[in-house]
Amino acid sequence: MSGRERPAGLREAVPGLRRTLRQLRPHIREQRTLIAGGGAALLAEVAMRLLEPWPLKWVLDAVVVAAGADLAVRRPDDLGTLLLLASVGVVVVVLLRAAASYLMTVAFALAGNRVLTRVRAEVYAHLHRLSLAFHDSSRTGDLVTRVTGDVGRLQEATVTALLPLLGNVVTLVGMLVVIAVLDLQLALVVLLVFPLFAVSGVRLTRRISAVSRGQRKAEGALASLATESLSSMKVVQAYSLERPMQEAFGGDNERSLTEGVQAKKLSAGLERTTDALVGLATGVVLYVGAQRVLAGALTPGELVVFLTYLKTAFKPLRDIAKYTGRIAKAAASGERIVDVLQTRPDLVDRSWARPAPRFRGDVRFEGVHLSYAPGHPVLRGLDLTVRPGERVAVVGPSGSGKSSLVSLLSRLRDPDDGRVLLDGHDVRDLTIDSVREQVAVVLQESVLFATSIRDNIAYGRPGATEEEVVAAARLAGADGFVRRLPRGYDTVVGERGSTLSGGQRQRIAIARAALRDAPVVILDEALTGLDGETEAEVVAALGRLTRGRTTFVITHDLDAARDCDRVVRVEDGRAREVAQARAAAPAREAEREGRDAVAR
Structure with a gap:
């Protein structure tokens, strides 16, 4: 299976992701009803997440006014009623968000698992259609790893990374819109941090993708060696090959470990870089936001909403760093799956081929x-x-x-x-x-x-x-x-x-x-x-x-x-x-x- 040039843009950040999704598209279409339902639940969950800090804003502003703060806000007629409504509102919003999150997770997970179960069956069936020449030049253990391990990793990443990433991206966009409406000047301050995140994220993700491809290749070689030696145990024991086999396995195992540790280091570096950027943005917003409150451009409650959104918005960024690493690994597995599916059989029926009659044997x-x-x-x-x-x-x-x-x-x-x-x-x-x-x-x-x-x-x-x-x-x-x-x-x-x-x-x-x-x-x-x-x-x-x-x-x-x-x-x-x-x-x-x- 030949290598190919590294793609650009998103494909450069997550190599092979588009190629994998293109291969999965027919199976994804079959699950469009579930995906649409999951999308609706996702939007509802994001809406509830956006509403969460607002009861706190209303209470805070009302309490500040009741305490006699000289701020340009309207004093509520009934502070007790407002507190009760805000408390009930928090509970209702949290419950609705939990329900929407559950429905979203179930719908997307079910759709993803169905798609990848069909993909595993498709890969297995396609391997049976490929010629003996292909199988003679391939290692059985590596093919088994593609059918089981690579599809399994793609399946796991879909549920534990891709779906949360999608939810976080939608949440992030929604919060940016709301904070821009609240105070455009402060929103621009937040946006100054995003280019730093993008540069560090793309650079590290590219390296994670390359290391992940190497790790999956090493795991395939490991599986091939294990399959060959275990299926030839009579020869191994008859010729006292236990030690050479163990040494060869140990070498491949060590290479797999090295690649895996390197991928973990890069993923951890991406997450910690994001944490540092979150801290930087929070400090800047707190300073500038306090100045805006003192100037009367913001209420204290709006600043709290702003900081809550900032913390909540940058959590998806930190999670994006974590999920991107997982998706990069899954994309490497996806490419290995697509490589198999795009290998064309040497033997196919001609368009005019017809069923054979019963032969006499001439x-x-x-x-x-x-x-x-x-x-x-x-x-x-x-x-x-x-x-x-x-x-x-x-x-x-x-x-x-x-x-x-x-x-x-x-x-x-x-x-x-x-x-x-x-x-x-x-x-x-x-x-x-x-x-x-x-x-x-x-x-x-x-x-x-x-x-x-x-x-x-x-x-x-x-x-x-x-x-x-x-x-x-x-x-x-x-x-x-x-x-x-x-x-x-x-x-x-x-x-x-x-x-x-x-x-x-x-x-x-x-x-x-x-x-x-x-x-x-x-x-x-x-x-x-x-x-x-x-x-x-x-x-x-x-x-x-x-x-x-x-x-x-x-x-x-x-x-x-x-x-x-x-x-x-x-x-x-x-x-x-x-x-x-x-x-x-x-x-x-x-x-x-x-x-x-x-x-x-």
């Missing part, structure tokens, strides 16, 4: 070229034809493009040039999902999810009945051992199926492929790493799975190709037929026995 590769990086081709004009129901072994050295070849069938990738045809249809003219539904894959590492065995099999064809799931398990030779488990098909396997043996995982994967009932089957090193007895069981299950289906057996071992109709070797980006596999099997068996005799 497969043709015509002049196929494929590169993972410019100037590094994997396939160079490859041609290959496979008839329906034919079983073809694809062999070749590691990195020759065997798996890349068959990945084109299920449209995990599209060729740079040439065509891949299924029953005469260019797969790019068909919808991606409809092509993938007719290709079943069994991999070397059978990936199972941390859910029940029933669900793991049913992923082959969502919506399958219980009877169909059990039938697929029987075909794969898995029904027997599954029923011996304490909870049978309801048994929850560990992460990636870690609670099952390799052979058991492989048979569950075969059952999943069998349930798919696809005309094309891909076996990608499906027998690698299995012991002799387990391999025999899996071979039998694979034989039942592939009967009558077009099958590609990806392997580096010619012995694994003995039951195939043909053997095709992929090398230097091209395919050439090695032999009729079944005819060559006796010769390979004799060769193997000869090697065993020499070894003995």
Whole structure:
């Protein structure tokens, strides 16, 4: 994900905020009723906040007059009634303000949480649409951090910073209008402090934003390292890598801490700078305001209102400093989210793509070229034809493009040039999902999810009945051992199926492929790493799975190709037929026995 130039204006103060809001706009529109209600409650809350000091003003002016102060104010006819009304007024205003504040908080928080819940789902779904090339070049832990941590931080900032900031800004504007009406000269004195706040705020906020981006990047690297090491614990412990892993984690952890402390220091500096400016403004206003009272231009009550507003108005400024730091951090998270959402999938359905018909399994590769990086081709004009129901072994050295070849069938990738045809249809003219539904894959590492065995099999064809799931398990030779488990098909396997043996995982994967009932089957090193007895069981299950289906057996071992109709070797980006596999099997068996005799 490439960097971009820093924006100007508000975008310079809070980098990425506008970009994030632009991405969220469609979701925000869906919550416009809640947002409008929250806005109305916000205005009511601000109005009550503006009214709060006025009962005190009326009482103070009345008491001063009653005490005989020589000020140009009207003496109230009934001071006791005024005191009672003012006291009741204070209570009513505070209660109304509390109610409005509650409604505002609930409405905005509900709208914000709904928006960001949808954004999290959108990011998660978008990651599933991105190509294998994207995921191969990304770190899983960092992507997980974006889906969970970054969206969570944005969600938290919306409730704890953005909404209070909005309320404070509206309050600040309202108070400035009122104090300007009360005494324009004194209001201008207050406004002299604002440029100082703006200069210091923008400078520090820019630095907070930069540090926050670094902190989120460091946290992503930390999550990636933790994910990699914890998911590879067997290798870590087998090679005694605990200390190197801990040292690497400690380094990333320290970098994250350093960035976090720096961000906190900058945020604290911004808040304390604001406190100093508030103190300066209060002292100036108190001095000038007292002179205005003595001159008769202001009443004592109006000066109290002025000072109350000043304190209340500068509290939002101090809070703005605090909230701006949070929003700057959230904006850094928002940019990471937007980076994902604006990454375009390499594979998309063409505008004229149509659902695929049920295939017979006739497969043709015509002049196929494929590169993972410019100037590094994997396939160079490859041609290959496979008839329906034919079983073809694809062999070749590691990195020759065997798996890349068959990945084109299920449209995990599209060729740079040439065509891949299924029953005469260019797969790019068909919808991606409809092509993938007719290709079943069994991999070397059978990936199972941390859910029940029933669900793991049913992923082959969502919506399958219980009877169909059990039938697929029987075909794969898995029904027997599954029923011996304490909870049978309801048994929850560990992460990636870690609670099952390799052979058991492989048979569950075969059952999943069998349930798919696809005309094309891909076996990608499906027998690698299995012991002799387990391999025999899996071979039998694979034989039942592939009967009558077009099958590609990806392997580096010619012995694994003995039951195939043909053997095709992929090398230097091209395919050439090695032999009729079944005819060559006796010769390979004799060769193997000869090697065993020499070894003995």
